Amino acid sequence: MNLTREDKEALLKAIEVLAKLFAPQAPSPVREALPAKPKKSLVQTLNIVTEKPTPAVSTKNRLIPLTKWNNYHDFPPVGGLRHLVFYAEQNGFNRVIRRIGRRVLIDEAAFFKWVDESKK
Numbered sequence: 001m002n003l004t005r006e007d008k009e010a011l012l013k014a015i016e017v018l019a020k021l022f023a024p025q026a027p028s029p030v031r032e033a034l035p036a037k038p039k040k041s042l043v044q045t046l047n048i049v050t051e052k053p054t055p056a057v058s059t060k061n062r063l064i065p066l067t068k069w070n071n072y073h074d075f076p077p078v079g080g081l082r083h084l085v086f087y088a089e090q091n092g093f094n095r096v097i098r099r100i101g102r103r104v105l106i107d108e109a110a111f112f113k114w115v116d117e118s119k120k
Contacts, residue, residue, distance in 0.1 A: 063098055063105040072108075081106065092118070 003011070064072055066081050076084075085104055088094040096114050098105040 062108045064108055066097075066104040066106055069106060 066085065067078060069076075069081055070078060084091060084093045085097055088097060093114065096107055096110045098107060
């Protein structure tokens with residue numbers, strides 16, 4: 001494996017960052033989320049660090065910006081949500097959306113309630 005000088009420097013910087021994450025004197029939210037004695041490869045560790053956010057917020061009244069929906073849920077994609085918002089008056093989706101200026105927010109609990117009701 002032939003690495004260029006830039007690749008080696010980038011790899012060393014990444015190792016330094018990971019060493020700081022795993023150092024016992026460096027508490028951080030990322031370090032707390034990782035196991036005490038990591039037995040994972042570097043790639044698996046990086047995947048853990050870059051996972052989608054899982055906030056400790058109740059989903060009861062959470063409002064998610066339409067453009068950030070896929071950070072929390074895989075389905076439906078943003079394009080599908082935009083379609084639902086465009087035809088909100090016809091399909092009843094207007095109960096799910098909240099508008100603040102130009103920003104469109106999705107009420108998460110209302111969305112799942114709307115999905116359950118539309119199945120019938």
